[in-house]
Amino acid sequence: xxxxxxxxxxxxxxxxxxxxxxxxxxxxxxxxxxxxxxxxxxxxxxxxxxxxxxxxxxxxxxxxxxxxxxxxxxxxxxxxxxxxxxxxxxxxxxxxxxxxxxxxxxxxxxxxxxxxxxxxxxxxxxxxxxxxxxxxxxxxxxxxxxxxxxxxxxxxxxxxxxxxxxxxxxxxxxxxxxxxxxxxxxxxxxxxxxxxxxxxxxxxxxxxxxxxxxxxxxxxxxxxxxxxxxxxxxxxxxxxxxxxxxxxxxxxxxxxxxxxxxxxxxxxxxxxxxxxxxxxxxxxxxxxxxxxxxxxxxxxxxxxxxxxxxxxxxxxxxxxxxxxxxxxxxxxxxxxxxxxxxxxxxxxxxxxxxxxxxxxxxxxxxxxxxxxxxxxxxxxxxxxxxxxxxxxxxxxxxxxxxxxxx
Amino acid sequence: xxxxxxxxxxxxxxxxxxxxxxxxxxxxxxxxxxxxxxxxxxxxxxxxxxxxxxxxxxxxxxxxxxxxxxxxxxxxxxxxxxxxxxxxxxxxxxxxxxxxxxxxxxxxxxxxxxxxxxxxxxxxxxxxxxxxxxxxxxxxxxxxxxxxxxxxxxxxxxxxxxxxxxxxxxxxxxxxxxxxxxxxxxxxxxxxxxxxxxxxxxxxxxxxxxxxxxxxxxxxxxxxxxxxxxxxxxxxxxxxxxxxxxxxxxxxxxxxxxxxxxxxxxxxxxxxxxxxxxxxxxxxxxxxxxxxxxxxxxxxxxxxxxxxxxxxxxxxxxxxxxxxxxxxxxxxxxxxxxxxxxxxxxxxxxxxxxxxxxxxxxxxxxxxxxxxxxxxxxxxxxxxxxxxxxxxxxxxxxxxxxxxxx
Numbered sequence: 001x002x003x004x005x006x007x008x009x010x011x012x013x014x015x016x017x018x019x020x021x022x023x024x025x026x027x028x029x030x031x032x033x034x035x036x037x038x039x040x041x042x043x044x045x046x047x048x049x050x051x052x053x054x055x056x057x058x059x060x061x062x063x064x065x066x067x068x069x070x071x072x073x074x075x076x077x078x079x080x081x082x083x084x085x086x087x088x089x090x091x092x093x094x095x096x097x098x099x100x101x102x103x104x105x106x107x108x109x110x111x112x113x114x115x116x117x118x119x120x121x122x123x124x125x126x127x128x129x130x131x132x133x134x135x136x137x138x139x140x141x142x143x144x145x146x147x148x149x150x151x152x153x154x155x156x157x158x159x160x161x162x163x164x165x166x167x168x169x170x171x172x173x174x175x176x177x178x179x180x181x182x183x184x185x186x187x188x189x190x191x192x193x194x195x196x197x198x199x200x201x202x203x204x205x206x207x208x209x210x211x212x213x214x215x216x217x218x219x220x221x222x223x224x225x226x227x228x229x230x231x232x233x234x235x236x237x238x239x240x241x242x243x244x245x246x247x248x249x250x251x252x253x254x255x256x257x258x259x260x261x262x263x264x265x266x267x268x269x270x271x272x273x274x275x276x277x278x279x280x281x282x283x284x285x286x287x288x289x290x291x292x293x294x295x296x297x298x299x300x301x302x303x304x305x306x307x308x309x310x311x312x313x314x315x316x317x318x319x320x321x322x323x324x325x326x327x328x329x330x331x332x333x334x335x336x337x338x339x340x341x342x343x344x345x346x347x348x349x350x351x352x353x354x355x356x357x358x359x360x361x362x363x364x365x366x367x368x369x370x371x372x373x374x375x376x377x378x379x380x381x382x383x384x385x386x387x388x389x390x391x392x393x394x395x396x397x398x399x400x401x402x403x404x405x406x
Numbered sequence: 407x408x409x410x411x412x413x414x415x416x417x418x419x420x421x422x423x424x425x426x427x428x429x430x431x432x433x434x435x436x437x438x439x440x441x442x443x444x445x446x447x448x449x450x451x452x453x454x455x456x457x458x459x460x461x462x463x464x465x466x467x468x469x470x471x472x473x474x475x476x477x478x479x480x481x482x483x484x485x486x487x488x489x490x491x492x493x494x495x496x497x498x499x500x501x502x503x504x505x506x507x508x509x510x511x512x513x514x515x516x517x518x519x520x521x522x523x524x525x526x527x528x529x530x531x532x533x534x535x536x537x538x539x540x541x542x543x544x545x546x547x548x549x550x551x552x553x554x555x556x557x558x559x560x561x562x563x564x565x566x567x568x569x570x571x572x573x574x575x576x577x578x579x580x581x582x583x584x585x586x587x588x589x590x591x592x593x594x595x596x597x598x599x600x601x602x603x604x605x606x607x608x609x610x611x612x613x614x615x616x617x618x619x620x621x622x623x624x625x626x627x628x629x630x631x632x633x634x635x636x637x638x639x640x641x642x643x644x645x646x647x648x649x650x651x652x653x654x655x656x657x658x659x660x661x662x663x664x665x666x667x668x669x670x671x672x673x674x675x676x677x678x679x680x681x682x683x684x685x686x687x688x689x690x691x692x693x694x695x696x697x698x699x700x701x702x703x704x705x706x707x708x709x710x711x712x713x714x715x716x717x718x719x720x721x722x723x724x725x726x727x728x729x730x731x732x733x734x735x736x737x738x739x740x741x742x743x744x745x746x747x748x749x750x751x752x753x754x755x756x757x758x759x760x761x762x763x764x765x766x767x768x769x770x771x772x773x774x775x776x777x778x779x780x781x782x783x784x785x786x787x788x789x790x791x792x793x794x795x796x797x798x799x800x801x802x803x804x805x806x807x808x809x810x811x812x
Contacts, residue, residue: 020463053422053486054485054486057422057486057489057490057493058489058492058493065488066485068481069482069486069489071481072481075474079472080460080463080471083467083475086464086471087463093470
């Protein structure tokens with residue numbers, strides 16, 4: 001009998017009605033003779049409410065107690081799911097991370113799962129039980145509750161899938177899957193049926209927001225097939241898998257775009273080792289997230305131009321930091337608000353010549369000026385004027401035939 | 407250094423502001439060089455909210471998951487208290503019942519603490535730490551969360567005091583202590599400075615509602631001094647202790663009264679062994695709480711009259727049950743709505759003749775008719791017409807000089 005891991009996000013268990021629906025999804029898999037392991041987040045809103053309380057207690061609420069506090073949310077959700085399954089006549093129970101146990105390493109608020117003891121869960125599965133495991137948490141070697149920093153309950157689900165050698169990990173969420181581009185921005189966006197880890201990583205970090213990159217990376221390293229689907233609609237979602245499982249001949253899988261970005265250019269920077277670090281270190285220290293970084297080859301071997309993008313909300317802070325940074329020399333500093341990054345993503349482009357050209361031509365035909373270009377093996381990103389974003393999305397979506405049925 | 411156990415009830419930790427106040431109470435004891443162990447309830451309202459959710463999930467929500475669900479409330483309260491103490495510069499941490507661990511026996515929802523492992527807490531105290539322990543819960547020998555049925559967090563605190571040989575267990579609540587009678591009924595009611603376990607037991611079961619009788623009984627058996635006081639006002643409360651610690655010469659310590667009672671009399675019952683059981687068994691099975699029971703000596707050795715009181719809300723159900731009870735014979739069945747039980751309580755009455763007479767005379771002078779009388783070593787209860795309750799309270803409170811400074 002194959003093991004399947006079902007993970008439910010906060011919105012999927014956000015109300016009692018939704019928890020009842022989740023119980024139906026779970027029993028559907030059970031009826032299909034799967035061994036089902038469930039991982040759940042807290043009911044939506046609960047974690048934020050708890051964090052709000054902690055901030056009222058102290059503007060510097062300690063990390064150890066933070067983890068005790070917020071981990072209670074998953075405990076509530078899991079007991080309610082298990083209670084519903086028992087009500088429906090199934091054998092089920094909640095498994096709190098210390099009961100499994102799920103062992104973590106690293107700092108409080110930012111731990112990572114490094115071991116899951118399987119014995120008790122395997123025994124419970126063999127008895128026909130459906131274990132409901134608390135996501136987003138574990139215990140460390142001091143027997144204290146820790147929470148998973150990045151990826152949260154998704155990361156928990158993927159590690160559970162890894163340790164139990166699950167056939168598949170299904171992430172139930174409030175979207176139907178991964179789209180060729182943000183459906184809120186482009187109505188013609190289509191749901192992607194199958195996508196590689198690598199493409200998904202590029203989509204995620206560029207704003208697809210369905211899953212945290214760290215969780216996709218965990219899945220990729222452990223070769224776990226992930227399906228992202230909606231807990232509200234009975235439709236197939238998006239399968240995230242290894243490249244060799246994908247047989248379609250799409251060149252471009254999806255298009256992502258950002259908004260509210262600002263461009264910062266340092267002109268005439270002394271081109272010597274360590275200069276980039278000198279620029280970015282204080283930004284990183286101040287929690288300013290630097291996205292696209294482009295540096296041109298220095299013509300005279302002495303100077304170079306360096307451009308990067310940040311969120312516009314961080315612009316004033318960034319200006320101050322650069323002005324006060326005595327360890328760098330440059331001739332000129334340029335800022336531009338209201339830029340947008342458009343990226344096309346697809347593993348097919350490695351083997352297909354001319355994709356870059358087609359992208360630039362498409363934008364050129366629409367009189368959209370390209371400010372900066374950056375490429376990787378499976379992604380081409382350009383920086384354009386924010387006002388052109390929608391026009392660019394429509395044109396590129398059409399050019400790469402993303403609205404067509406796959 | 408002496409150990410003191412501080413227990414905070416739901417209303418004492420009901421808001422963030424109140425939790426901050428609680429942290430001040432705790433640090434006051436710490437400054438006085440006590441080793442402080444804290445036991446906390448969930449923030450008021452939280453447990454009920456969780457139970458409401460469980461009922462929406464299932465009208466028969468299973469007991470095991472019920473305990474997982476509701477125990478999360480104390481986890482939240484304890485982490486917030488510990489977080490506040492850490493914010494104030496103290497060494498503190500939350501101790502969840504499985505971390506201590508606190509071991510229970512008995513059924514889910516209705517367990518009792520039978521062991522507390524002291525080592526880790528003792529070590530933490532020795533390091534100057536203030537442990538904040540979750541009340542109302544423990545784990546059983548299957549490593550699953552259980553909740554304490556009767557007494558809840560009070561029972562937890564008293565068991566903690568017992569196992570750690572605490573000098574005193576202080577129950578912080580929303581009242582200032584135990585009163586000579588209900589202050590809502592009689593403005594002249596005075597706070598009792600010191601009271602014996604036995605008197606408190608009589609007060610509690612008769613409606614004083616400050617603590618559950620089971621917790622007082624636990625304290626009595628383990629000879630733990632309890633102080634009940636308000637977490638909102640800096641005033642001394644009521645000390646509940648053994649009789650030999652009490653030196654005052656009050657005859658009567660307090661007066662309690664019930665309301666909305668009904669009287670049921672079975673006249674001419676066959677006086678043979680097992681007849682009382684035959685009457686009360688079906689009532690107990692239907693969760694009808696029988697309070698005062700009085701049976702007169704049978705004059706002819708054949709028949710007897712039996713009277714008992716119940717809550718008026720149970721009257722119709724009680725009538726039906728008795729009518730359908732074929733295992734008992736009686737000549738007449740009488741019901742009376744709207745009666746009230748007045749009791750005077752005091753260990754002093756054992757050694758003081760004439761207390762009974764003084765009570766009856768006081769009521770007689772006020773033209774209050776006594777319907778039924780029942781006495782124990784430290785308590786005299788009478789059943790009167792409900793409309794006379796207030797008049798009786800005032801008269802008895804005055805007769806036994808309860809408004810005087812003690």
